[in-house]
Amino acid sequence: MQKLDRTYITVGMIWLIAGMIFGAWLGGSGHMNFANSHAHINLLGFVVSTLFGLLYWAFPAMARSKVAMWQFLVYEIGILMLIIGKIMIDNDGKETIFLQLGSVVTIVGTAMMLYLFVTKSGSEARA
Ligand code: HEM
Structure with a gap:
């Protein structure tokens, strides 16, 4: 899919704003128990x-693969679940399915990126 590089970087910056606001809140209010969620x-x-967006920019053949959009969705849904799970654990220390499932989905999304990089990045790269 074309433009996936920009989509990824835009979503990354939205995460950055969210993480910064979360960090400012936890620091300002003394909720240091949420530092781990903030870091994630x-x-x-x-x-x-x-980084994934920059890889799709640097190696356009990766973004043209049919797998690319699925990789983006799987990874972003995975980290959303994982981060919700982290926040829940930082809050009350109890295990949650969000963290368990989110971890697996995040790893699958990252493995899809590895597959795309290994199979597609060799054919064409931006200078
Ligand atoms: C406005 C921007 C940010 C604010 C206000 C902020 C605030 C904080 C605060 C208050 C803590 C807890 C410190 C403590 O435990 O004593 C923290 C920890 C941390 N922050 Fe940030 N942060 C910001 C941006 C970032 C960014 C951009 C990154 C990474 C790219 C980052 C990564 C981390 C990490 C790795 C920790 C340690 C987490 C832990 O101890 O479990 N922070 N931050």
Whole structure:
């Protein structure tokens, strides 16, 4: 899919704004028990989404694959579930299906990225 690079980076920046607001809230209000959730919003949400977007930009053949849109959806749904689960655990310490399922879906989305990179990135790259 074309323009997936920009979509990914836009979503990454939305995660960044959300993570920053969350960090400002937890720091300002003294809710340090949520620091781990904040870190995952910024790192899985902003850093990894932006990195994936840059990879789709650098290797356009990856974005043209039919797998690409599914990779984006699986990864973003996975981290959304994982982050909801992290927030729930930071809140009350109880295990949650969100974290368990979100972890697996996130790993699957990342494995799809690995597959795309290994099979498609060799044919064409931006200088
Ligand atoms: C407006 C921007 C941000 C604010 C206000 C903010 C605020 C905070 C606060 C208050 C803490 C807890 C510190 C403590 O436990 O003593 C924290 C931890 C952390 N932040 Fe941020 N942060 C911001 C941006 C970011 C970004 C952009 C990243 C990564 C890309 C990041 C990654 C982390 C990490 C890894 C931790 C440690 C988490 C842990 O100890 O479990 N933060 N941040």
